[in-house]
Amino acid sequence: MAQPVRVRFAPSPTGSPHVGNIRTAIFDYLMARHYGGTFVLRIEDTDLARKVDGAVEDIMDALRWVGIDWDEGPEVGGDYGPYFQSQRLPLYTEAARRLVEQGDAYCCYCSPERLEVMRKEKAALKQSTGYDRHCRELNPQERAQKEAEGITPVVRFKVPLEGHTDFIDLIYGDVSFDHATIDDFVMLKSDGYPTYHLANVVDDAAMKITHVIRAEEWISSTPRHLLIYRALGLEPPQFVHHPLIVGPDRAKLSKRHADVSLLDYRAHGYLPETMLNFLSLIGWSLDDKTEIMNRQELIDYFSLDRIGRTGAIFNRDKLDWMNGVYIRGLSVEDLTSRVLPFLEKGLPEEVKRPVDIGYVRQMMPLVQERINILENAATYADFFFVDELEYETAMLVGKKMTPETALAALKAAGERLSSLNKFDHNLLEDTLRHLAGDLEIKTGQLFSLLRVATTGRNATPPLFETMAVLGKERCMKRIKAAITRLETSKGL
RNA sequence: GGCGCAUUCGUCUAGCGGUUAGGACACCUCCCUCUCAAGGAGGAGAUCGCGGGUUCGAAUCCCGCAUGCGCUACCA
Structure with missing residues (x-):
């Protein structure tokens, strides 16, 4: 890298942190740490309507939970702040003013209603539904007229009618768009806030971002950004689009695909180290075998050229497996x-x-x-933990056992166990194996019986260890309860 | 509709002109074993979306087609 890497994660505080966004943040973070660069967190709060209270806090909470720290951004500051776009409005309005002044943008007075009608008409004619450039060539009198009517305009970029914009995406390679397919998009909304297109360009340039890492869904709007960079005389960053995380139906992962917020996973008991590792592996791989990697390994091994190009289904089964691996560790x-x-x-x-x-x-x-x-x-x-075990009494009568033999075995076990002065698992095993022999039943028959009696389950951790943890008092009480069950329930 | 991108086991992926197409999850079998796990050993599972080329040779390069997804807002 010629210049020091500066990357940014730029979430919009419109809800709980989506795993897809966090995955983007992970790529940004790994990129920055791998190259010893700078990771910037910037909050893109330019949509008043969709803003959600607490979302910024949730995003920071989620990032910190998986161990992602930022070098510049909210709460840590930095030389290129402020890091909330809502606090940078003058920068955008100034850029928009400049573009209008130099003829690369214009004010548009069209009402939402007119735009809607226009789109419907164009759709009916099977034409693309982009803006029809109604206000692009208004003369001064017409503009004055609109202003006099008190209409607050939006500012649209004046996309060249001909030619094309190309760029090299570090993942997808050469990408090209004809200008004829790009409409005059809005840069500055009538509420004075910028749209993403304007704001991200102005800020990425101002914050000296070297690599824009974002999801594939942004590829289509990249030429718009390039057009703005060019009009503003700014050097564009490198673009790195990565594939989307999709649901089982292959559509972009969303709320209807169940858990979508990283915080949901935390709430269920997935470990942060699991999530960091697992999310890193969606769309990125080191080689043909390495899957379990801790933070430092991910940082050491990460590289953009190993990011794939196809959307990946979030594989919950594999996540569960990986979480088990980390839990066991x-x-x-x-x-x-x-x-x-x-x-x-x-x-x-x-x-x-x-x-x-x-x-x-x-x-x-x-x-x-x-x-x-x-x-x-x-x-x-x-x-x-519970005082009263809940289970079907019939569970006490295992294979090749009868209520009578089970009862006898339970009573015998109760007696032998009551004489034990310590409930050590080796001693328990020794005692109970002998008992099985004396009773002339298989060890498995006795152990299964005791398992049900002491835990109410057929499947538990190893019996003797379990009994040792439960302790003598609990075990004896439960065995007595089982005996009572067998004595009082005839006809099993 | 327009534009863009993508396409290797069910899923995540390795592969970057010559491989018996490798690994992981899930699944099945066996071993271990007091049950359940974990672990170990195997197995099944991909005519590399389809059709043309290029080449001695293509999953790998090129061109079509199909399908999927994304974008197509005064949302990001």
């Missing part, structure tokens, strides 16, 4: 503190709060390799 202490909030929230109401962290720490090794998503810990491990 956590220390018990770390996992405990991350799981705790999900237990507090997801455990049945009857379980008293706060949840005992020491107890949680003990059970973590048992659930660690059995959950992929933190919130699942609550449903997976609720039997560790």
Whole structure:
């Protein structure tokens, strides 16, 4: 790179941070960190109508959660601020004024109603629905007339009628657009705010952005931006368009495709390291085998030329798998503190709060390799916490067992276990294996029975470890309850 | 309708003129095993959208077509 890399992530605060946008931010971030450049966060709040309260905070929250920090932008400042477009209005109006003055733009007095009618008419004639340039050649008297009527105009760019604008996209290669297909787009709205087209050009130039990294949906408007750069006598940056994240139907990922906000994933218990890794891999790959990469590795290995060109479906199954990989890689202490909030929230109401962290720490090794998503810990491990187990009594009677043999085995187990002075899993295993032998039933039969009796489940972590964590008191109580169940429910 | 971009297993992808088209997720089988996971070993799964070229040779280069997606707002 000839000059120091300066990239920006420029979200519009119109809602919760979309994973697609965060993925763009990740590319920006990796690019900046890889080349030792600067990562700028700029808020494009030029649409008053769509602005959502709290969206800026959510975006920053999401970025910080996945570990993306910005060198310039809100809360950190920088030499090219302010970093909110709503605070840079004079820059845009001045640029628009200049363009009008030099004949590259003009004021348009058309009402939204007229534009709508025009579009309908053109659509009916199967023509492109772009602006018909009605106000492009108004004479001075006509303009004065419109002004006198009190109409606040918008400013449109005067797109050349002939020729074409070409550019080299670092991902897609040569791209060309005929000017005849570009209409005179609005740069400055009647409320005095700029549109994206004007604002992003003015700011990218002012902030000395070297690479504009954004989603493929922007390719079509890039020639407009280039036209503005040229008219303003500014050097355009390099353009890097990357493919979209799409839903299962291959349409741009949106709300109807379920979870679309990064914060939703946090709420469900996906780890930030998972999201960073997974999102990096949508549309980018290192090679034919490396998938699990931490932040530093992603930074070290990232390069634009390995970004692909085709939209990718957000593969939730693979995300779940990857999250499991990261969960299994956590220390018990770390996992405990991350799981705790999900237990507090997801455990049945009857379980008293706060949840005992020491107890949680003990059970973590048992659930660690059995959950992929933190919130699942609550449903997976609720039997560790509840007082009354809920299960069908018939579950106690396993394969090749009868209510009678099950009852006898349970009573025998209860007796042997009650004499144990410590509930260590090795001791439990030793004791119960012997018991199975004495009872002349298979170990699996006994263990399954005890599993149901102590947990109410058929599938749990290893029985002895589980019983050890539950502790003698809970186990004995549950075995007694199971005995009572078998004694009182005849005819199984 | 116009313009643009894209097209390799179900999904994410590797591949950048010569490979038995590789890997991962999901799926199936087996092993491990007290159940469930995790882990290990296998398996199935892609005539590389279609049709023409170029070339000794094409998933790879070129041209058509088809399909999909994106843009087509005083939204970004």
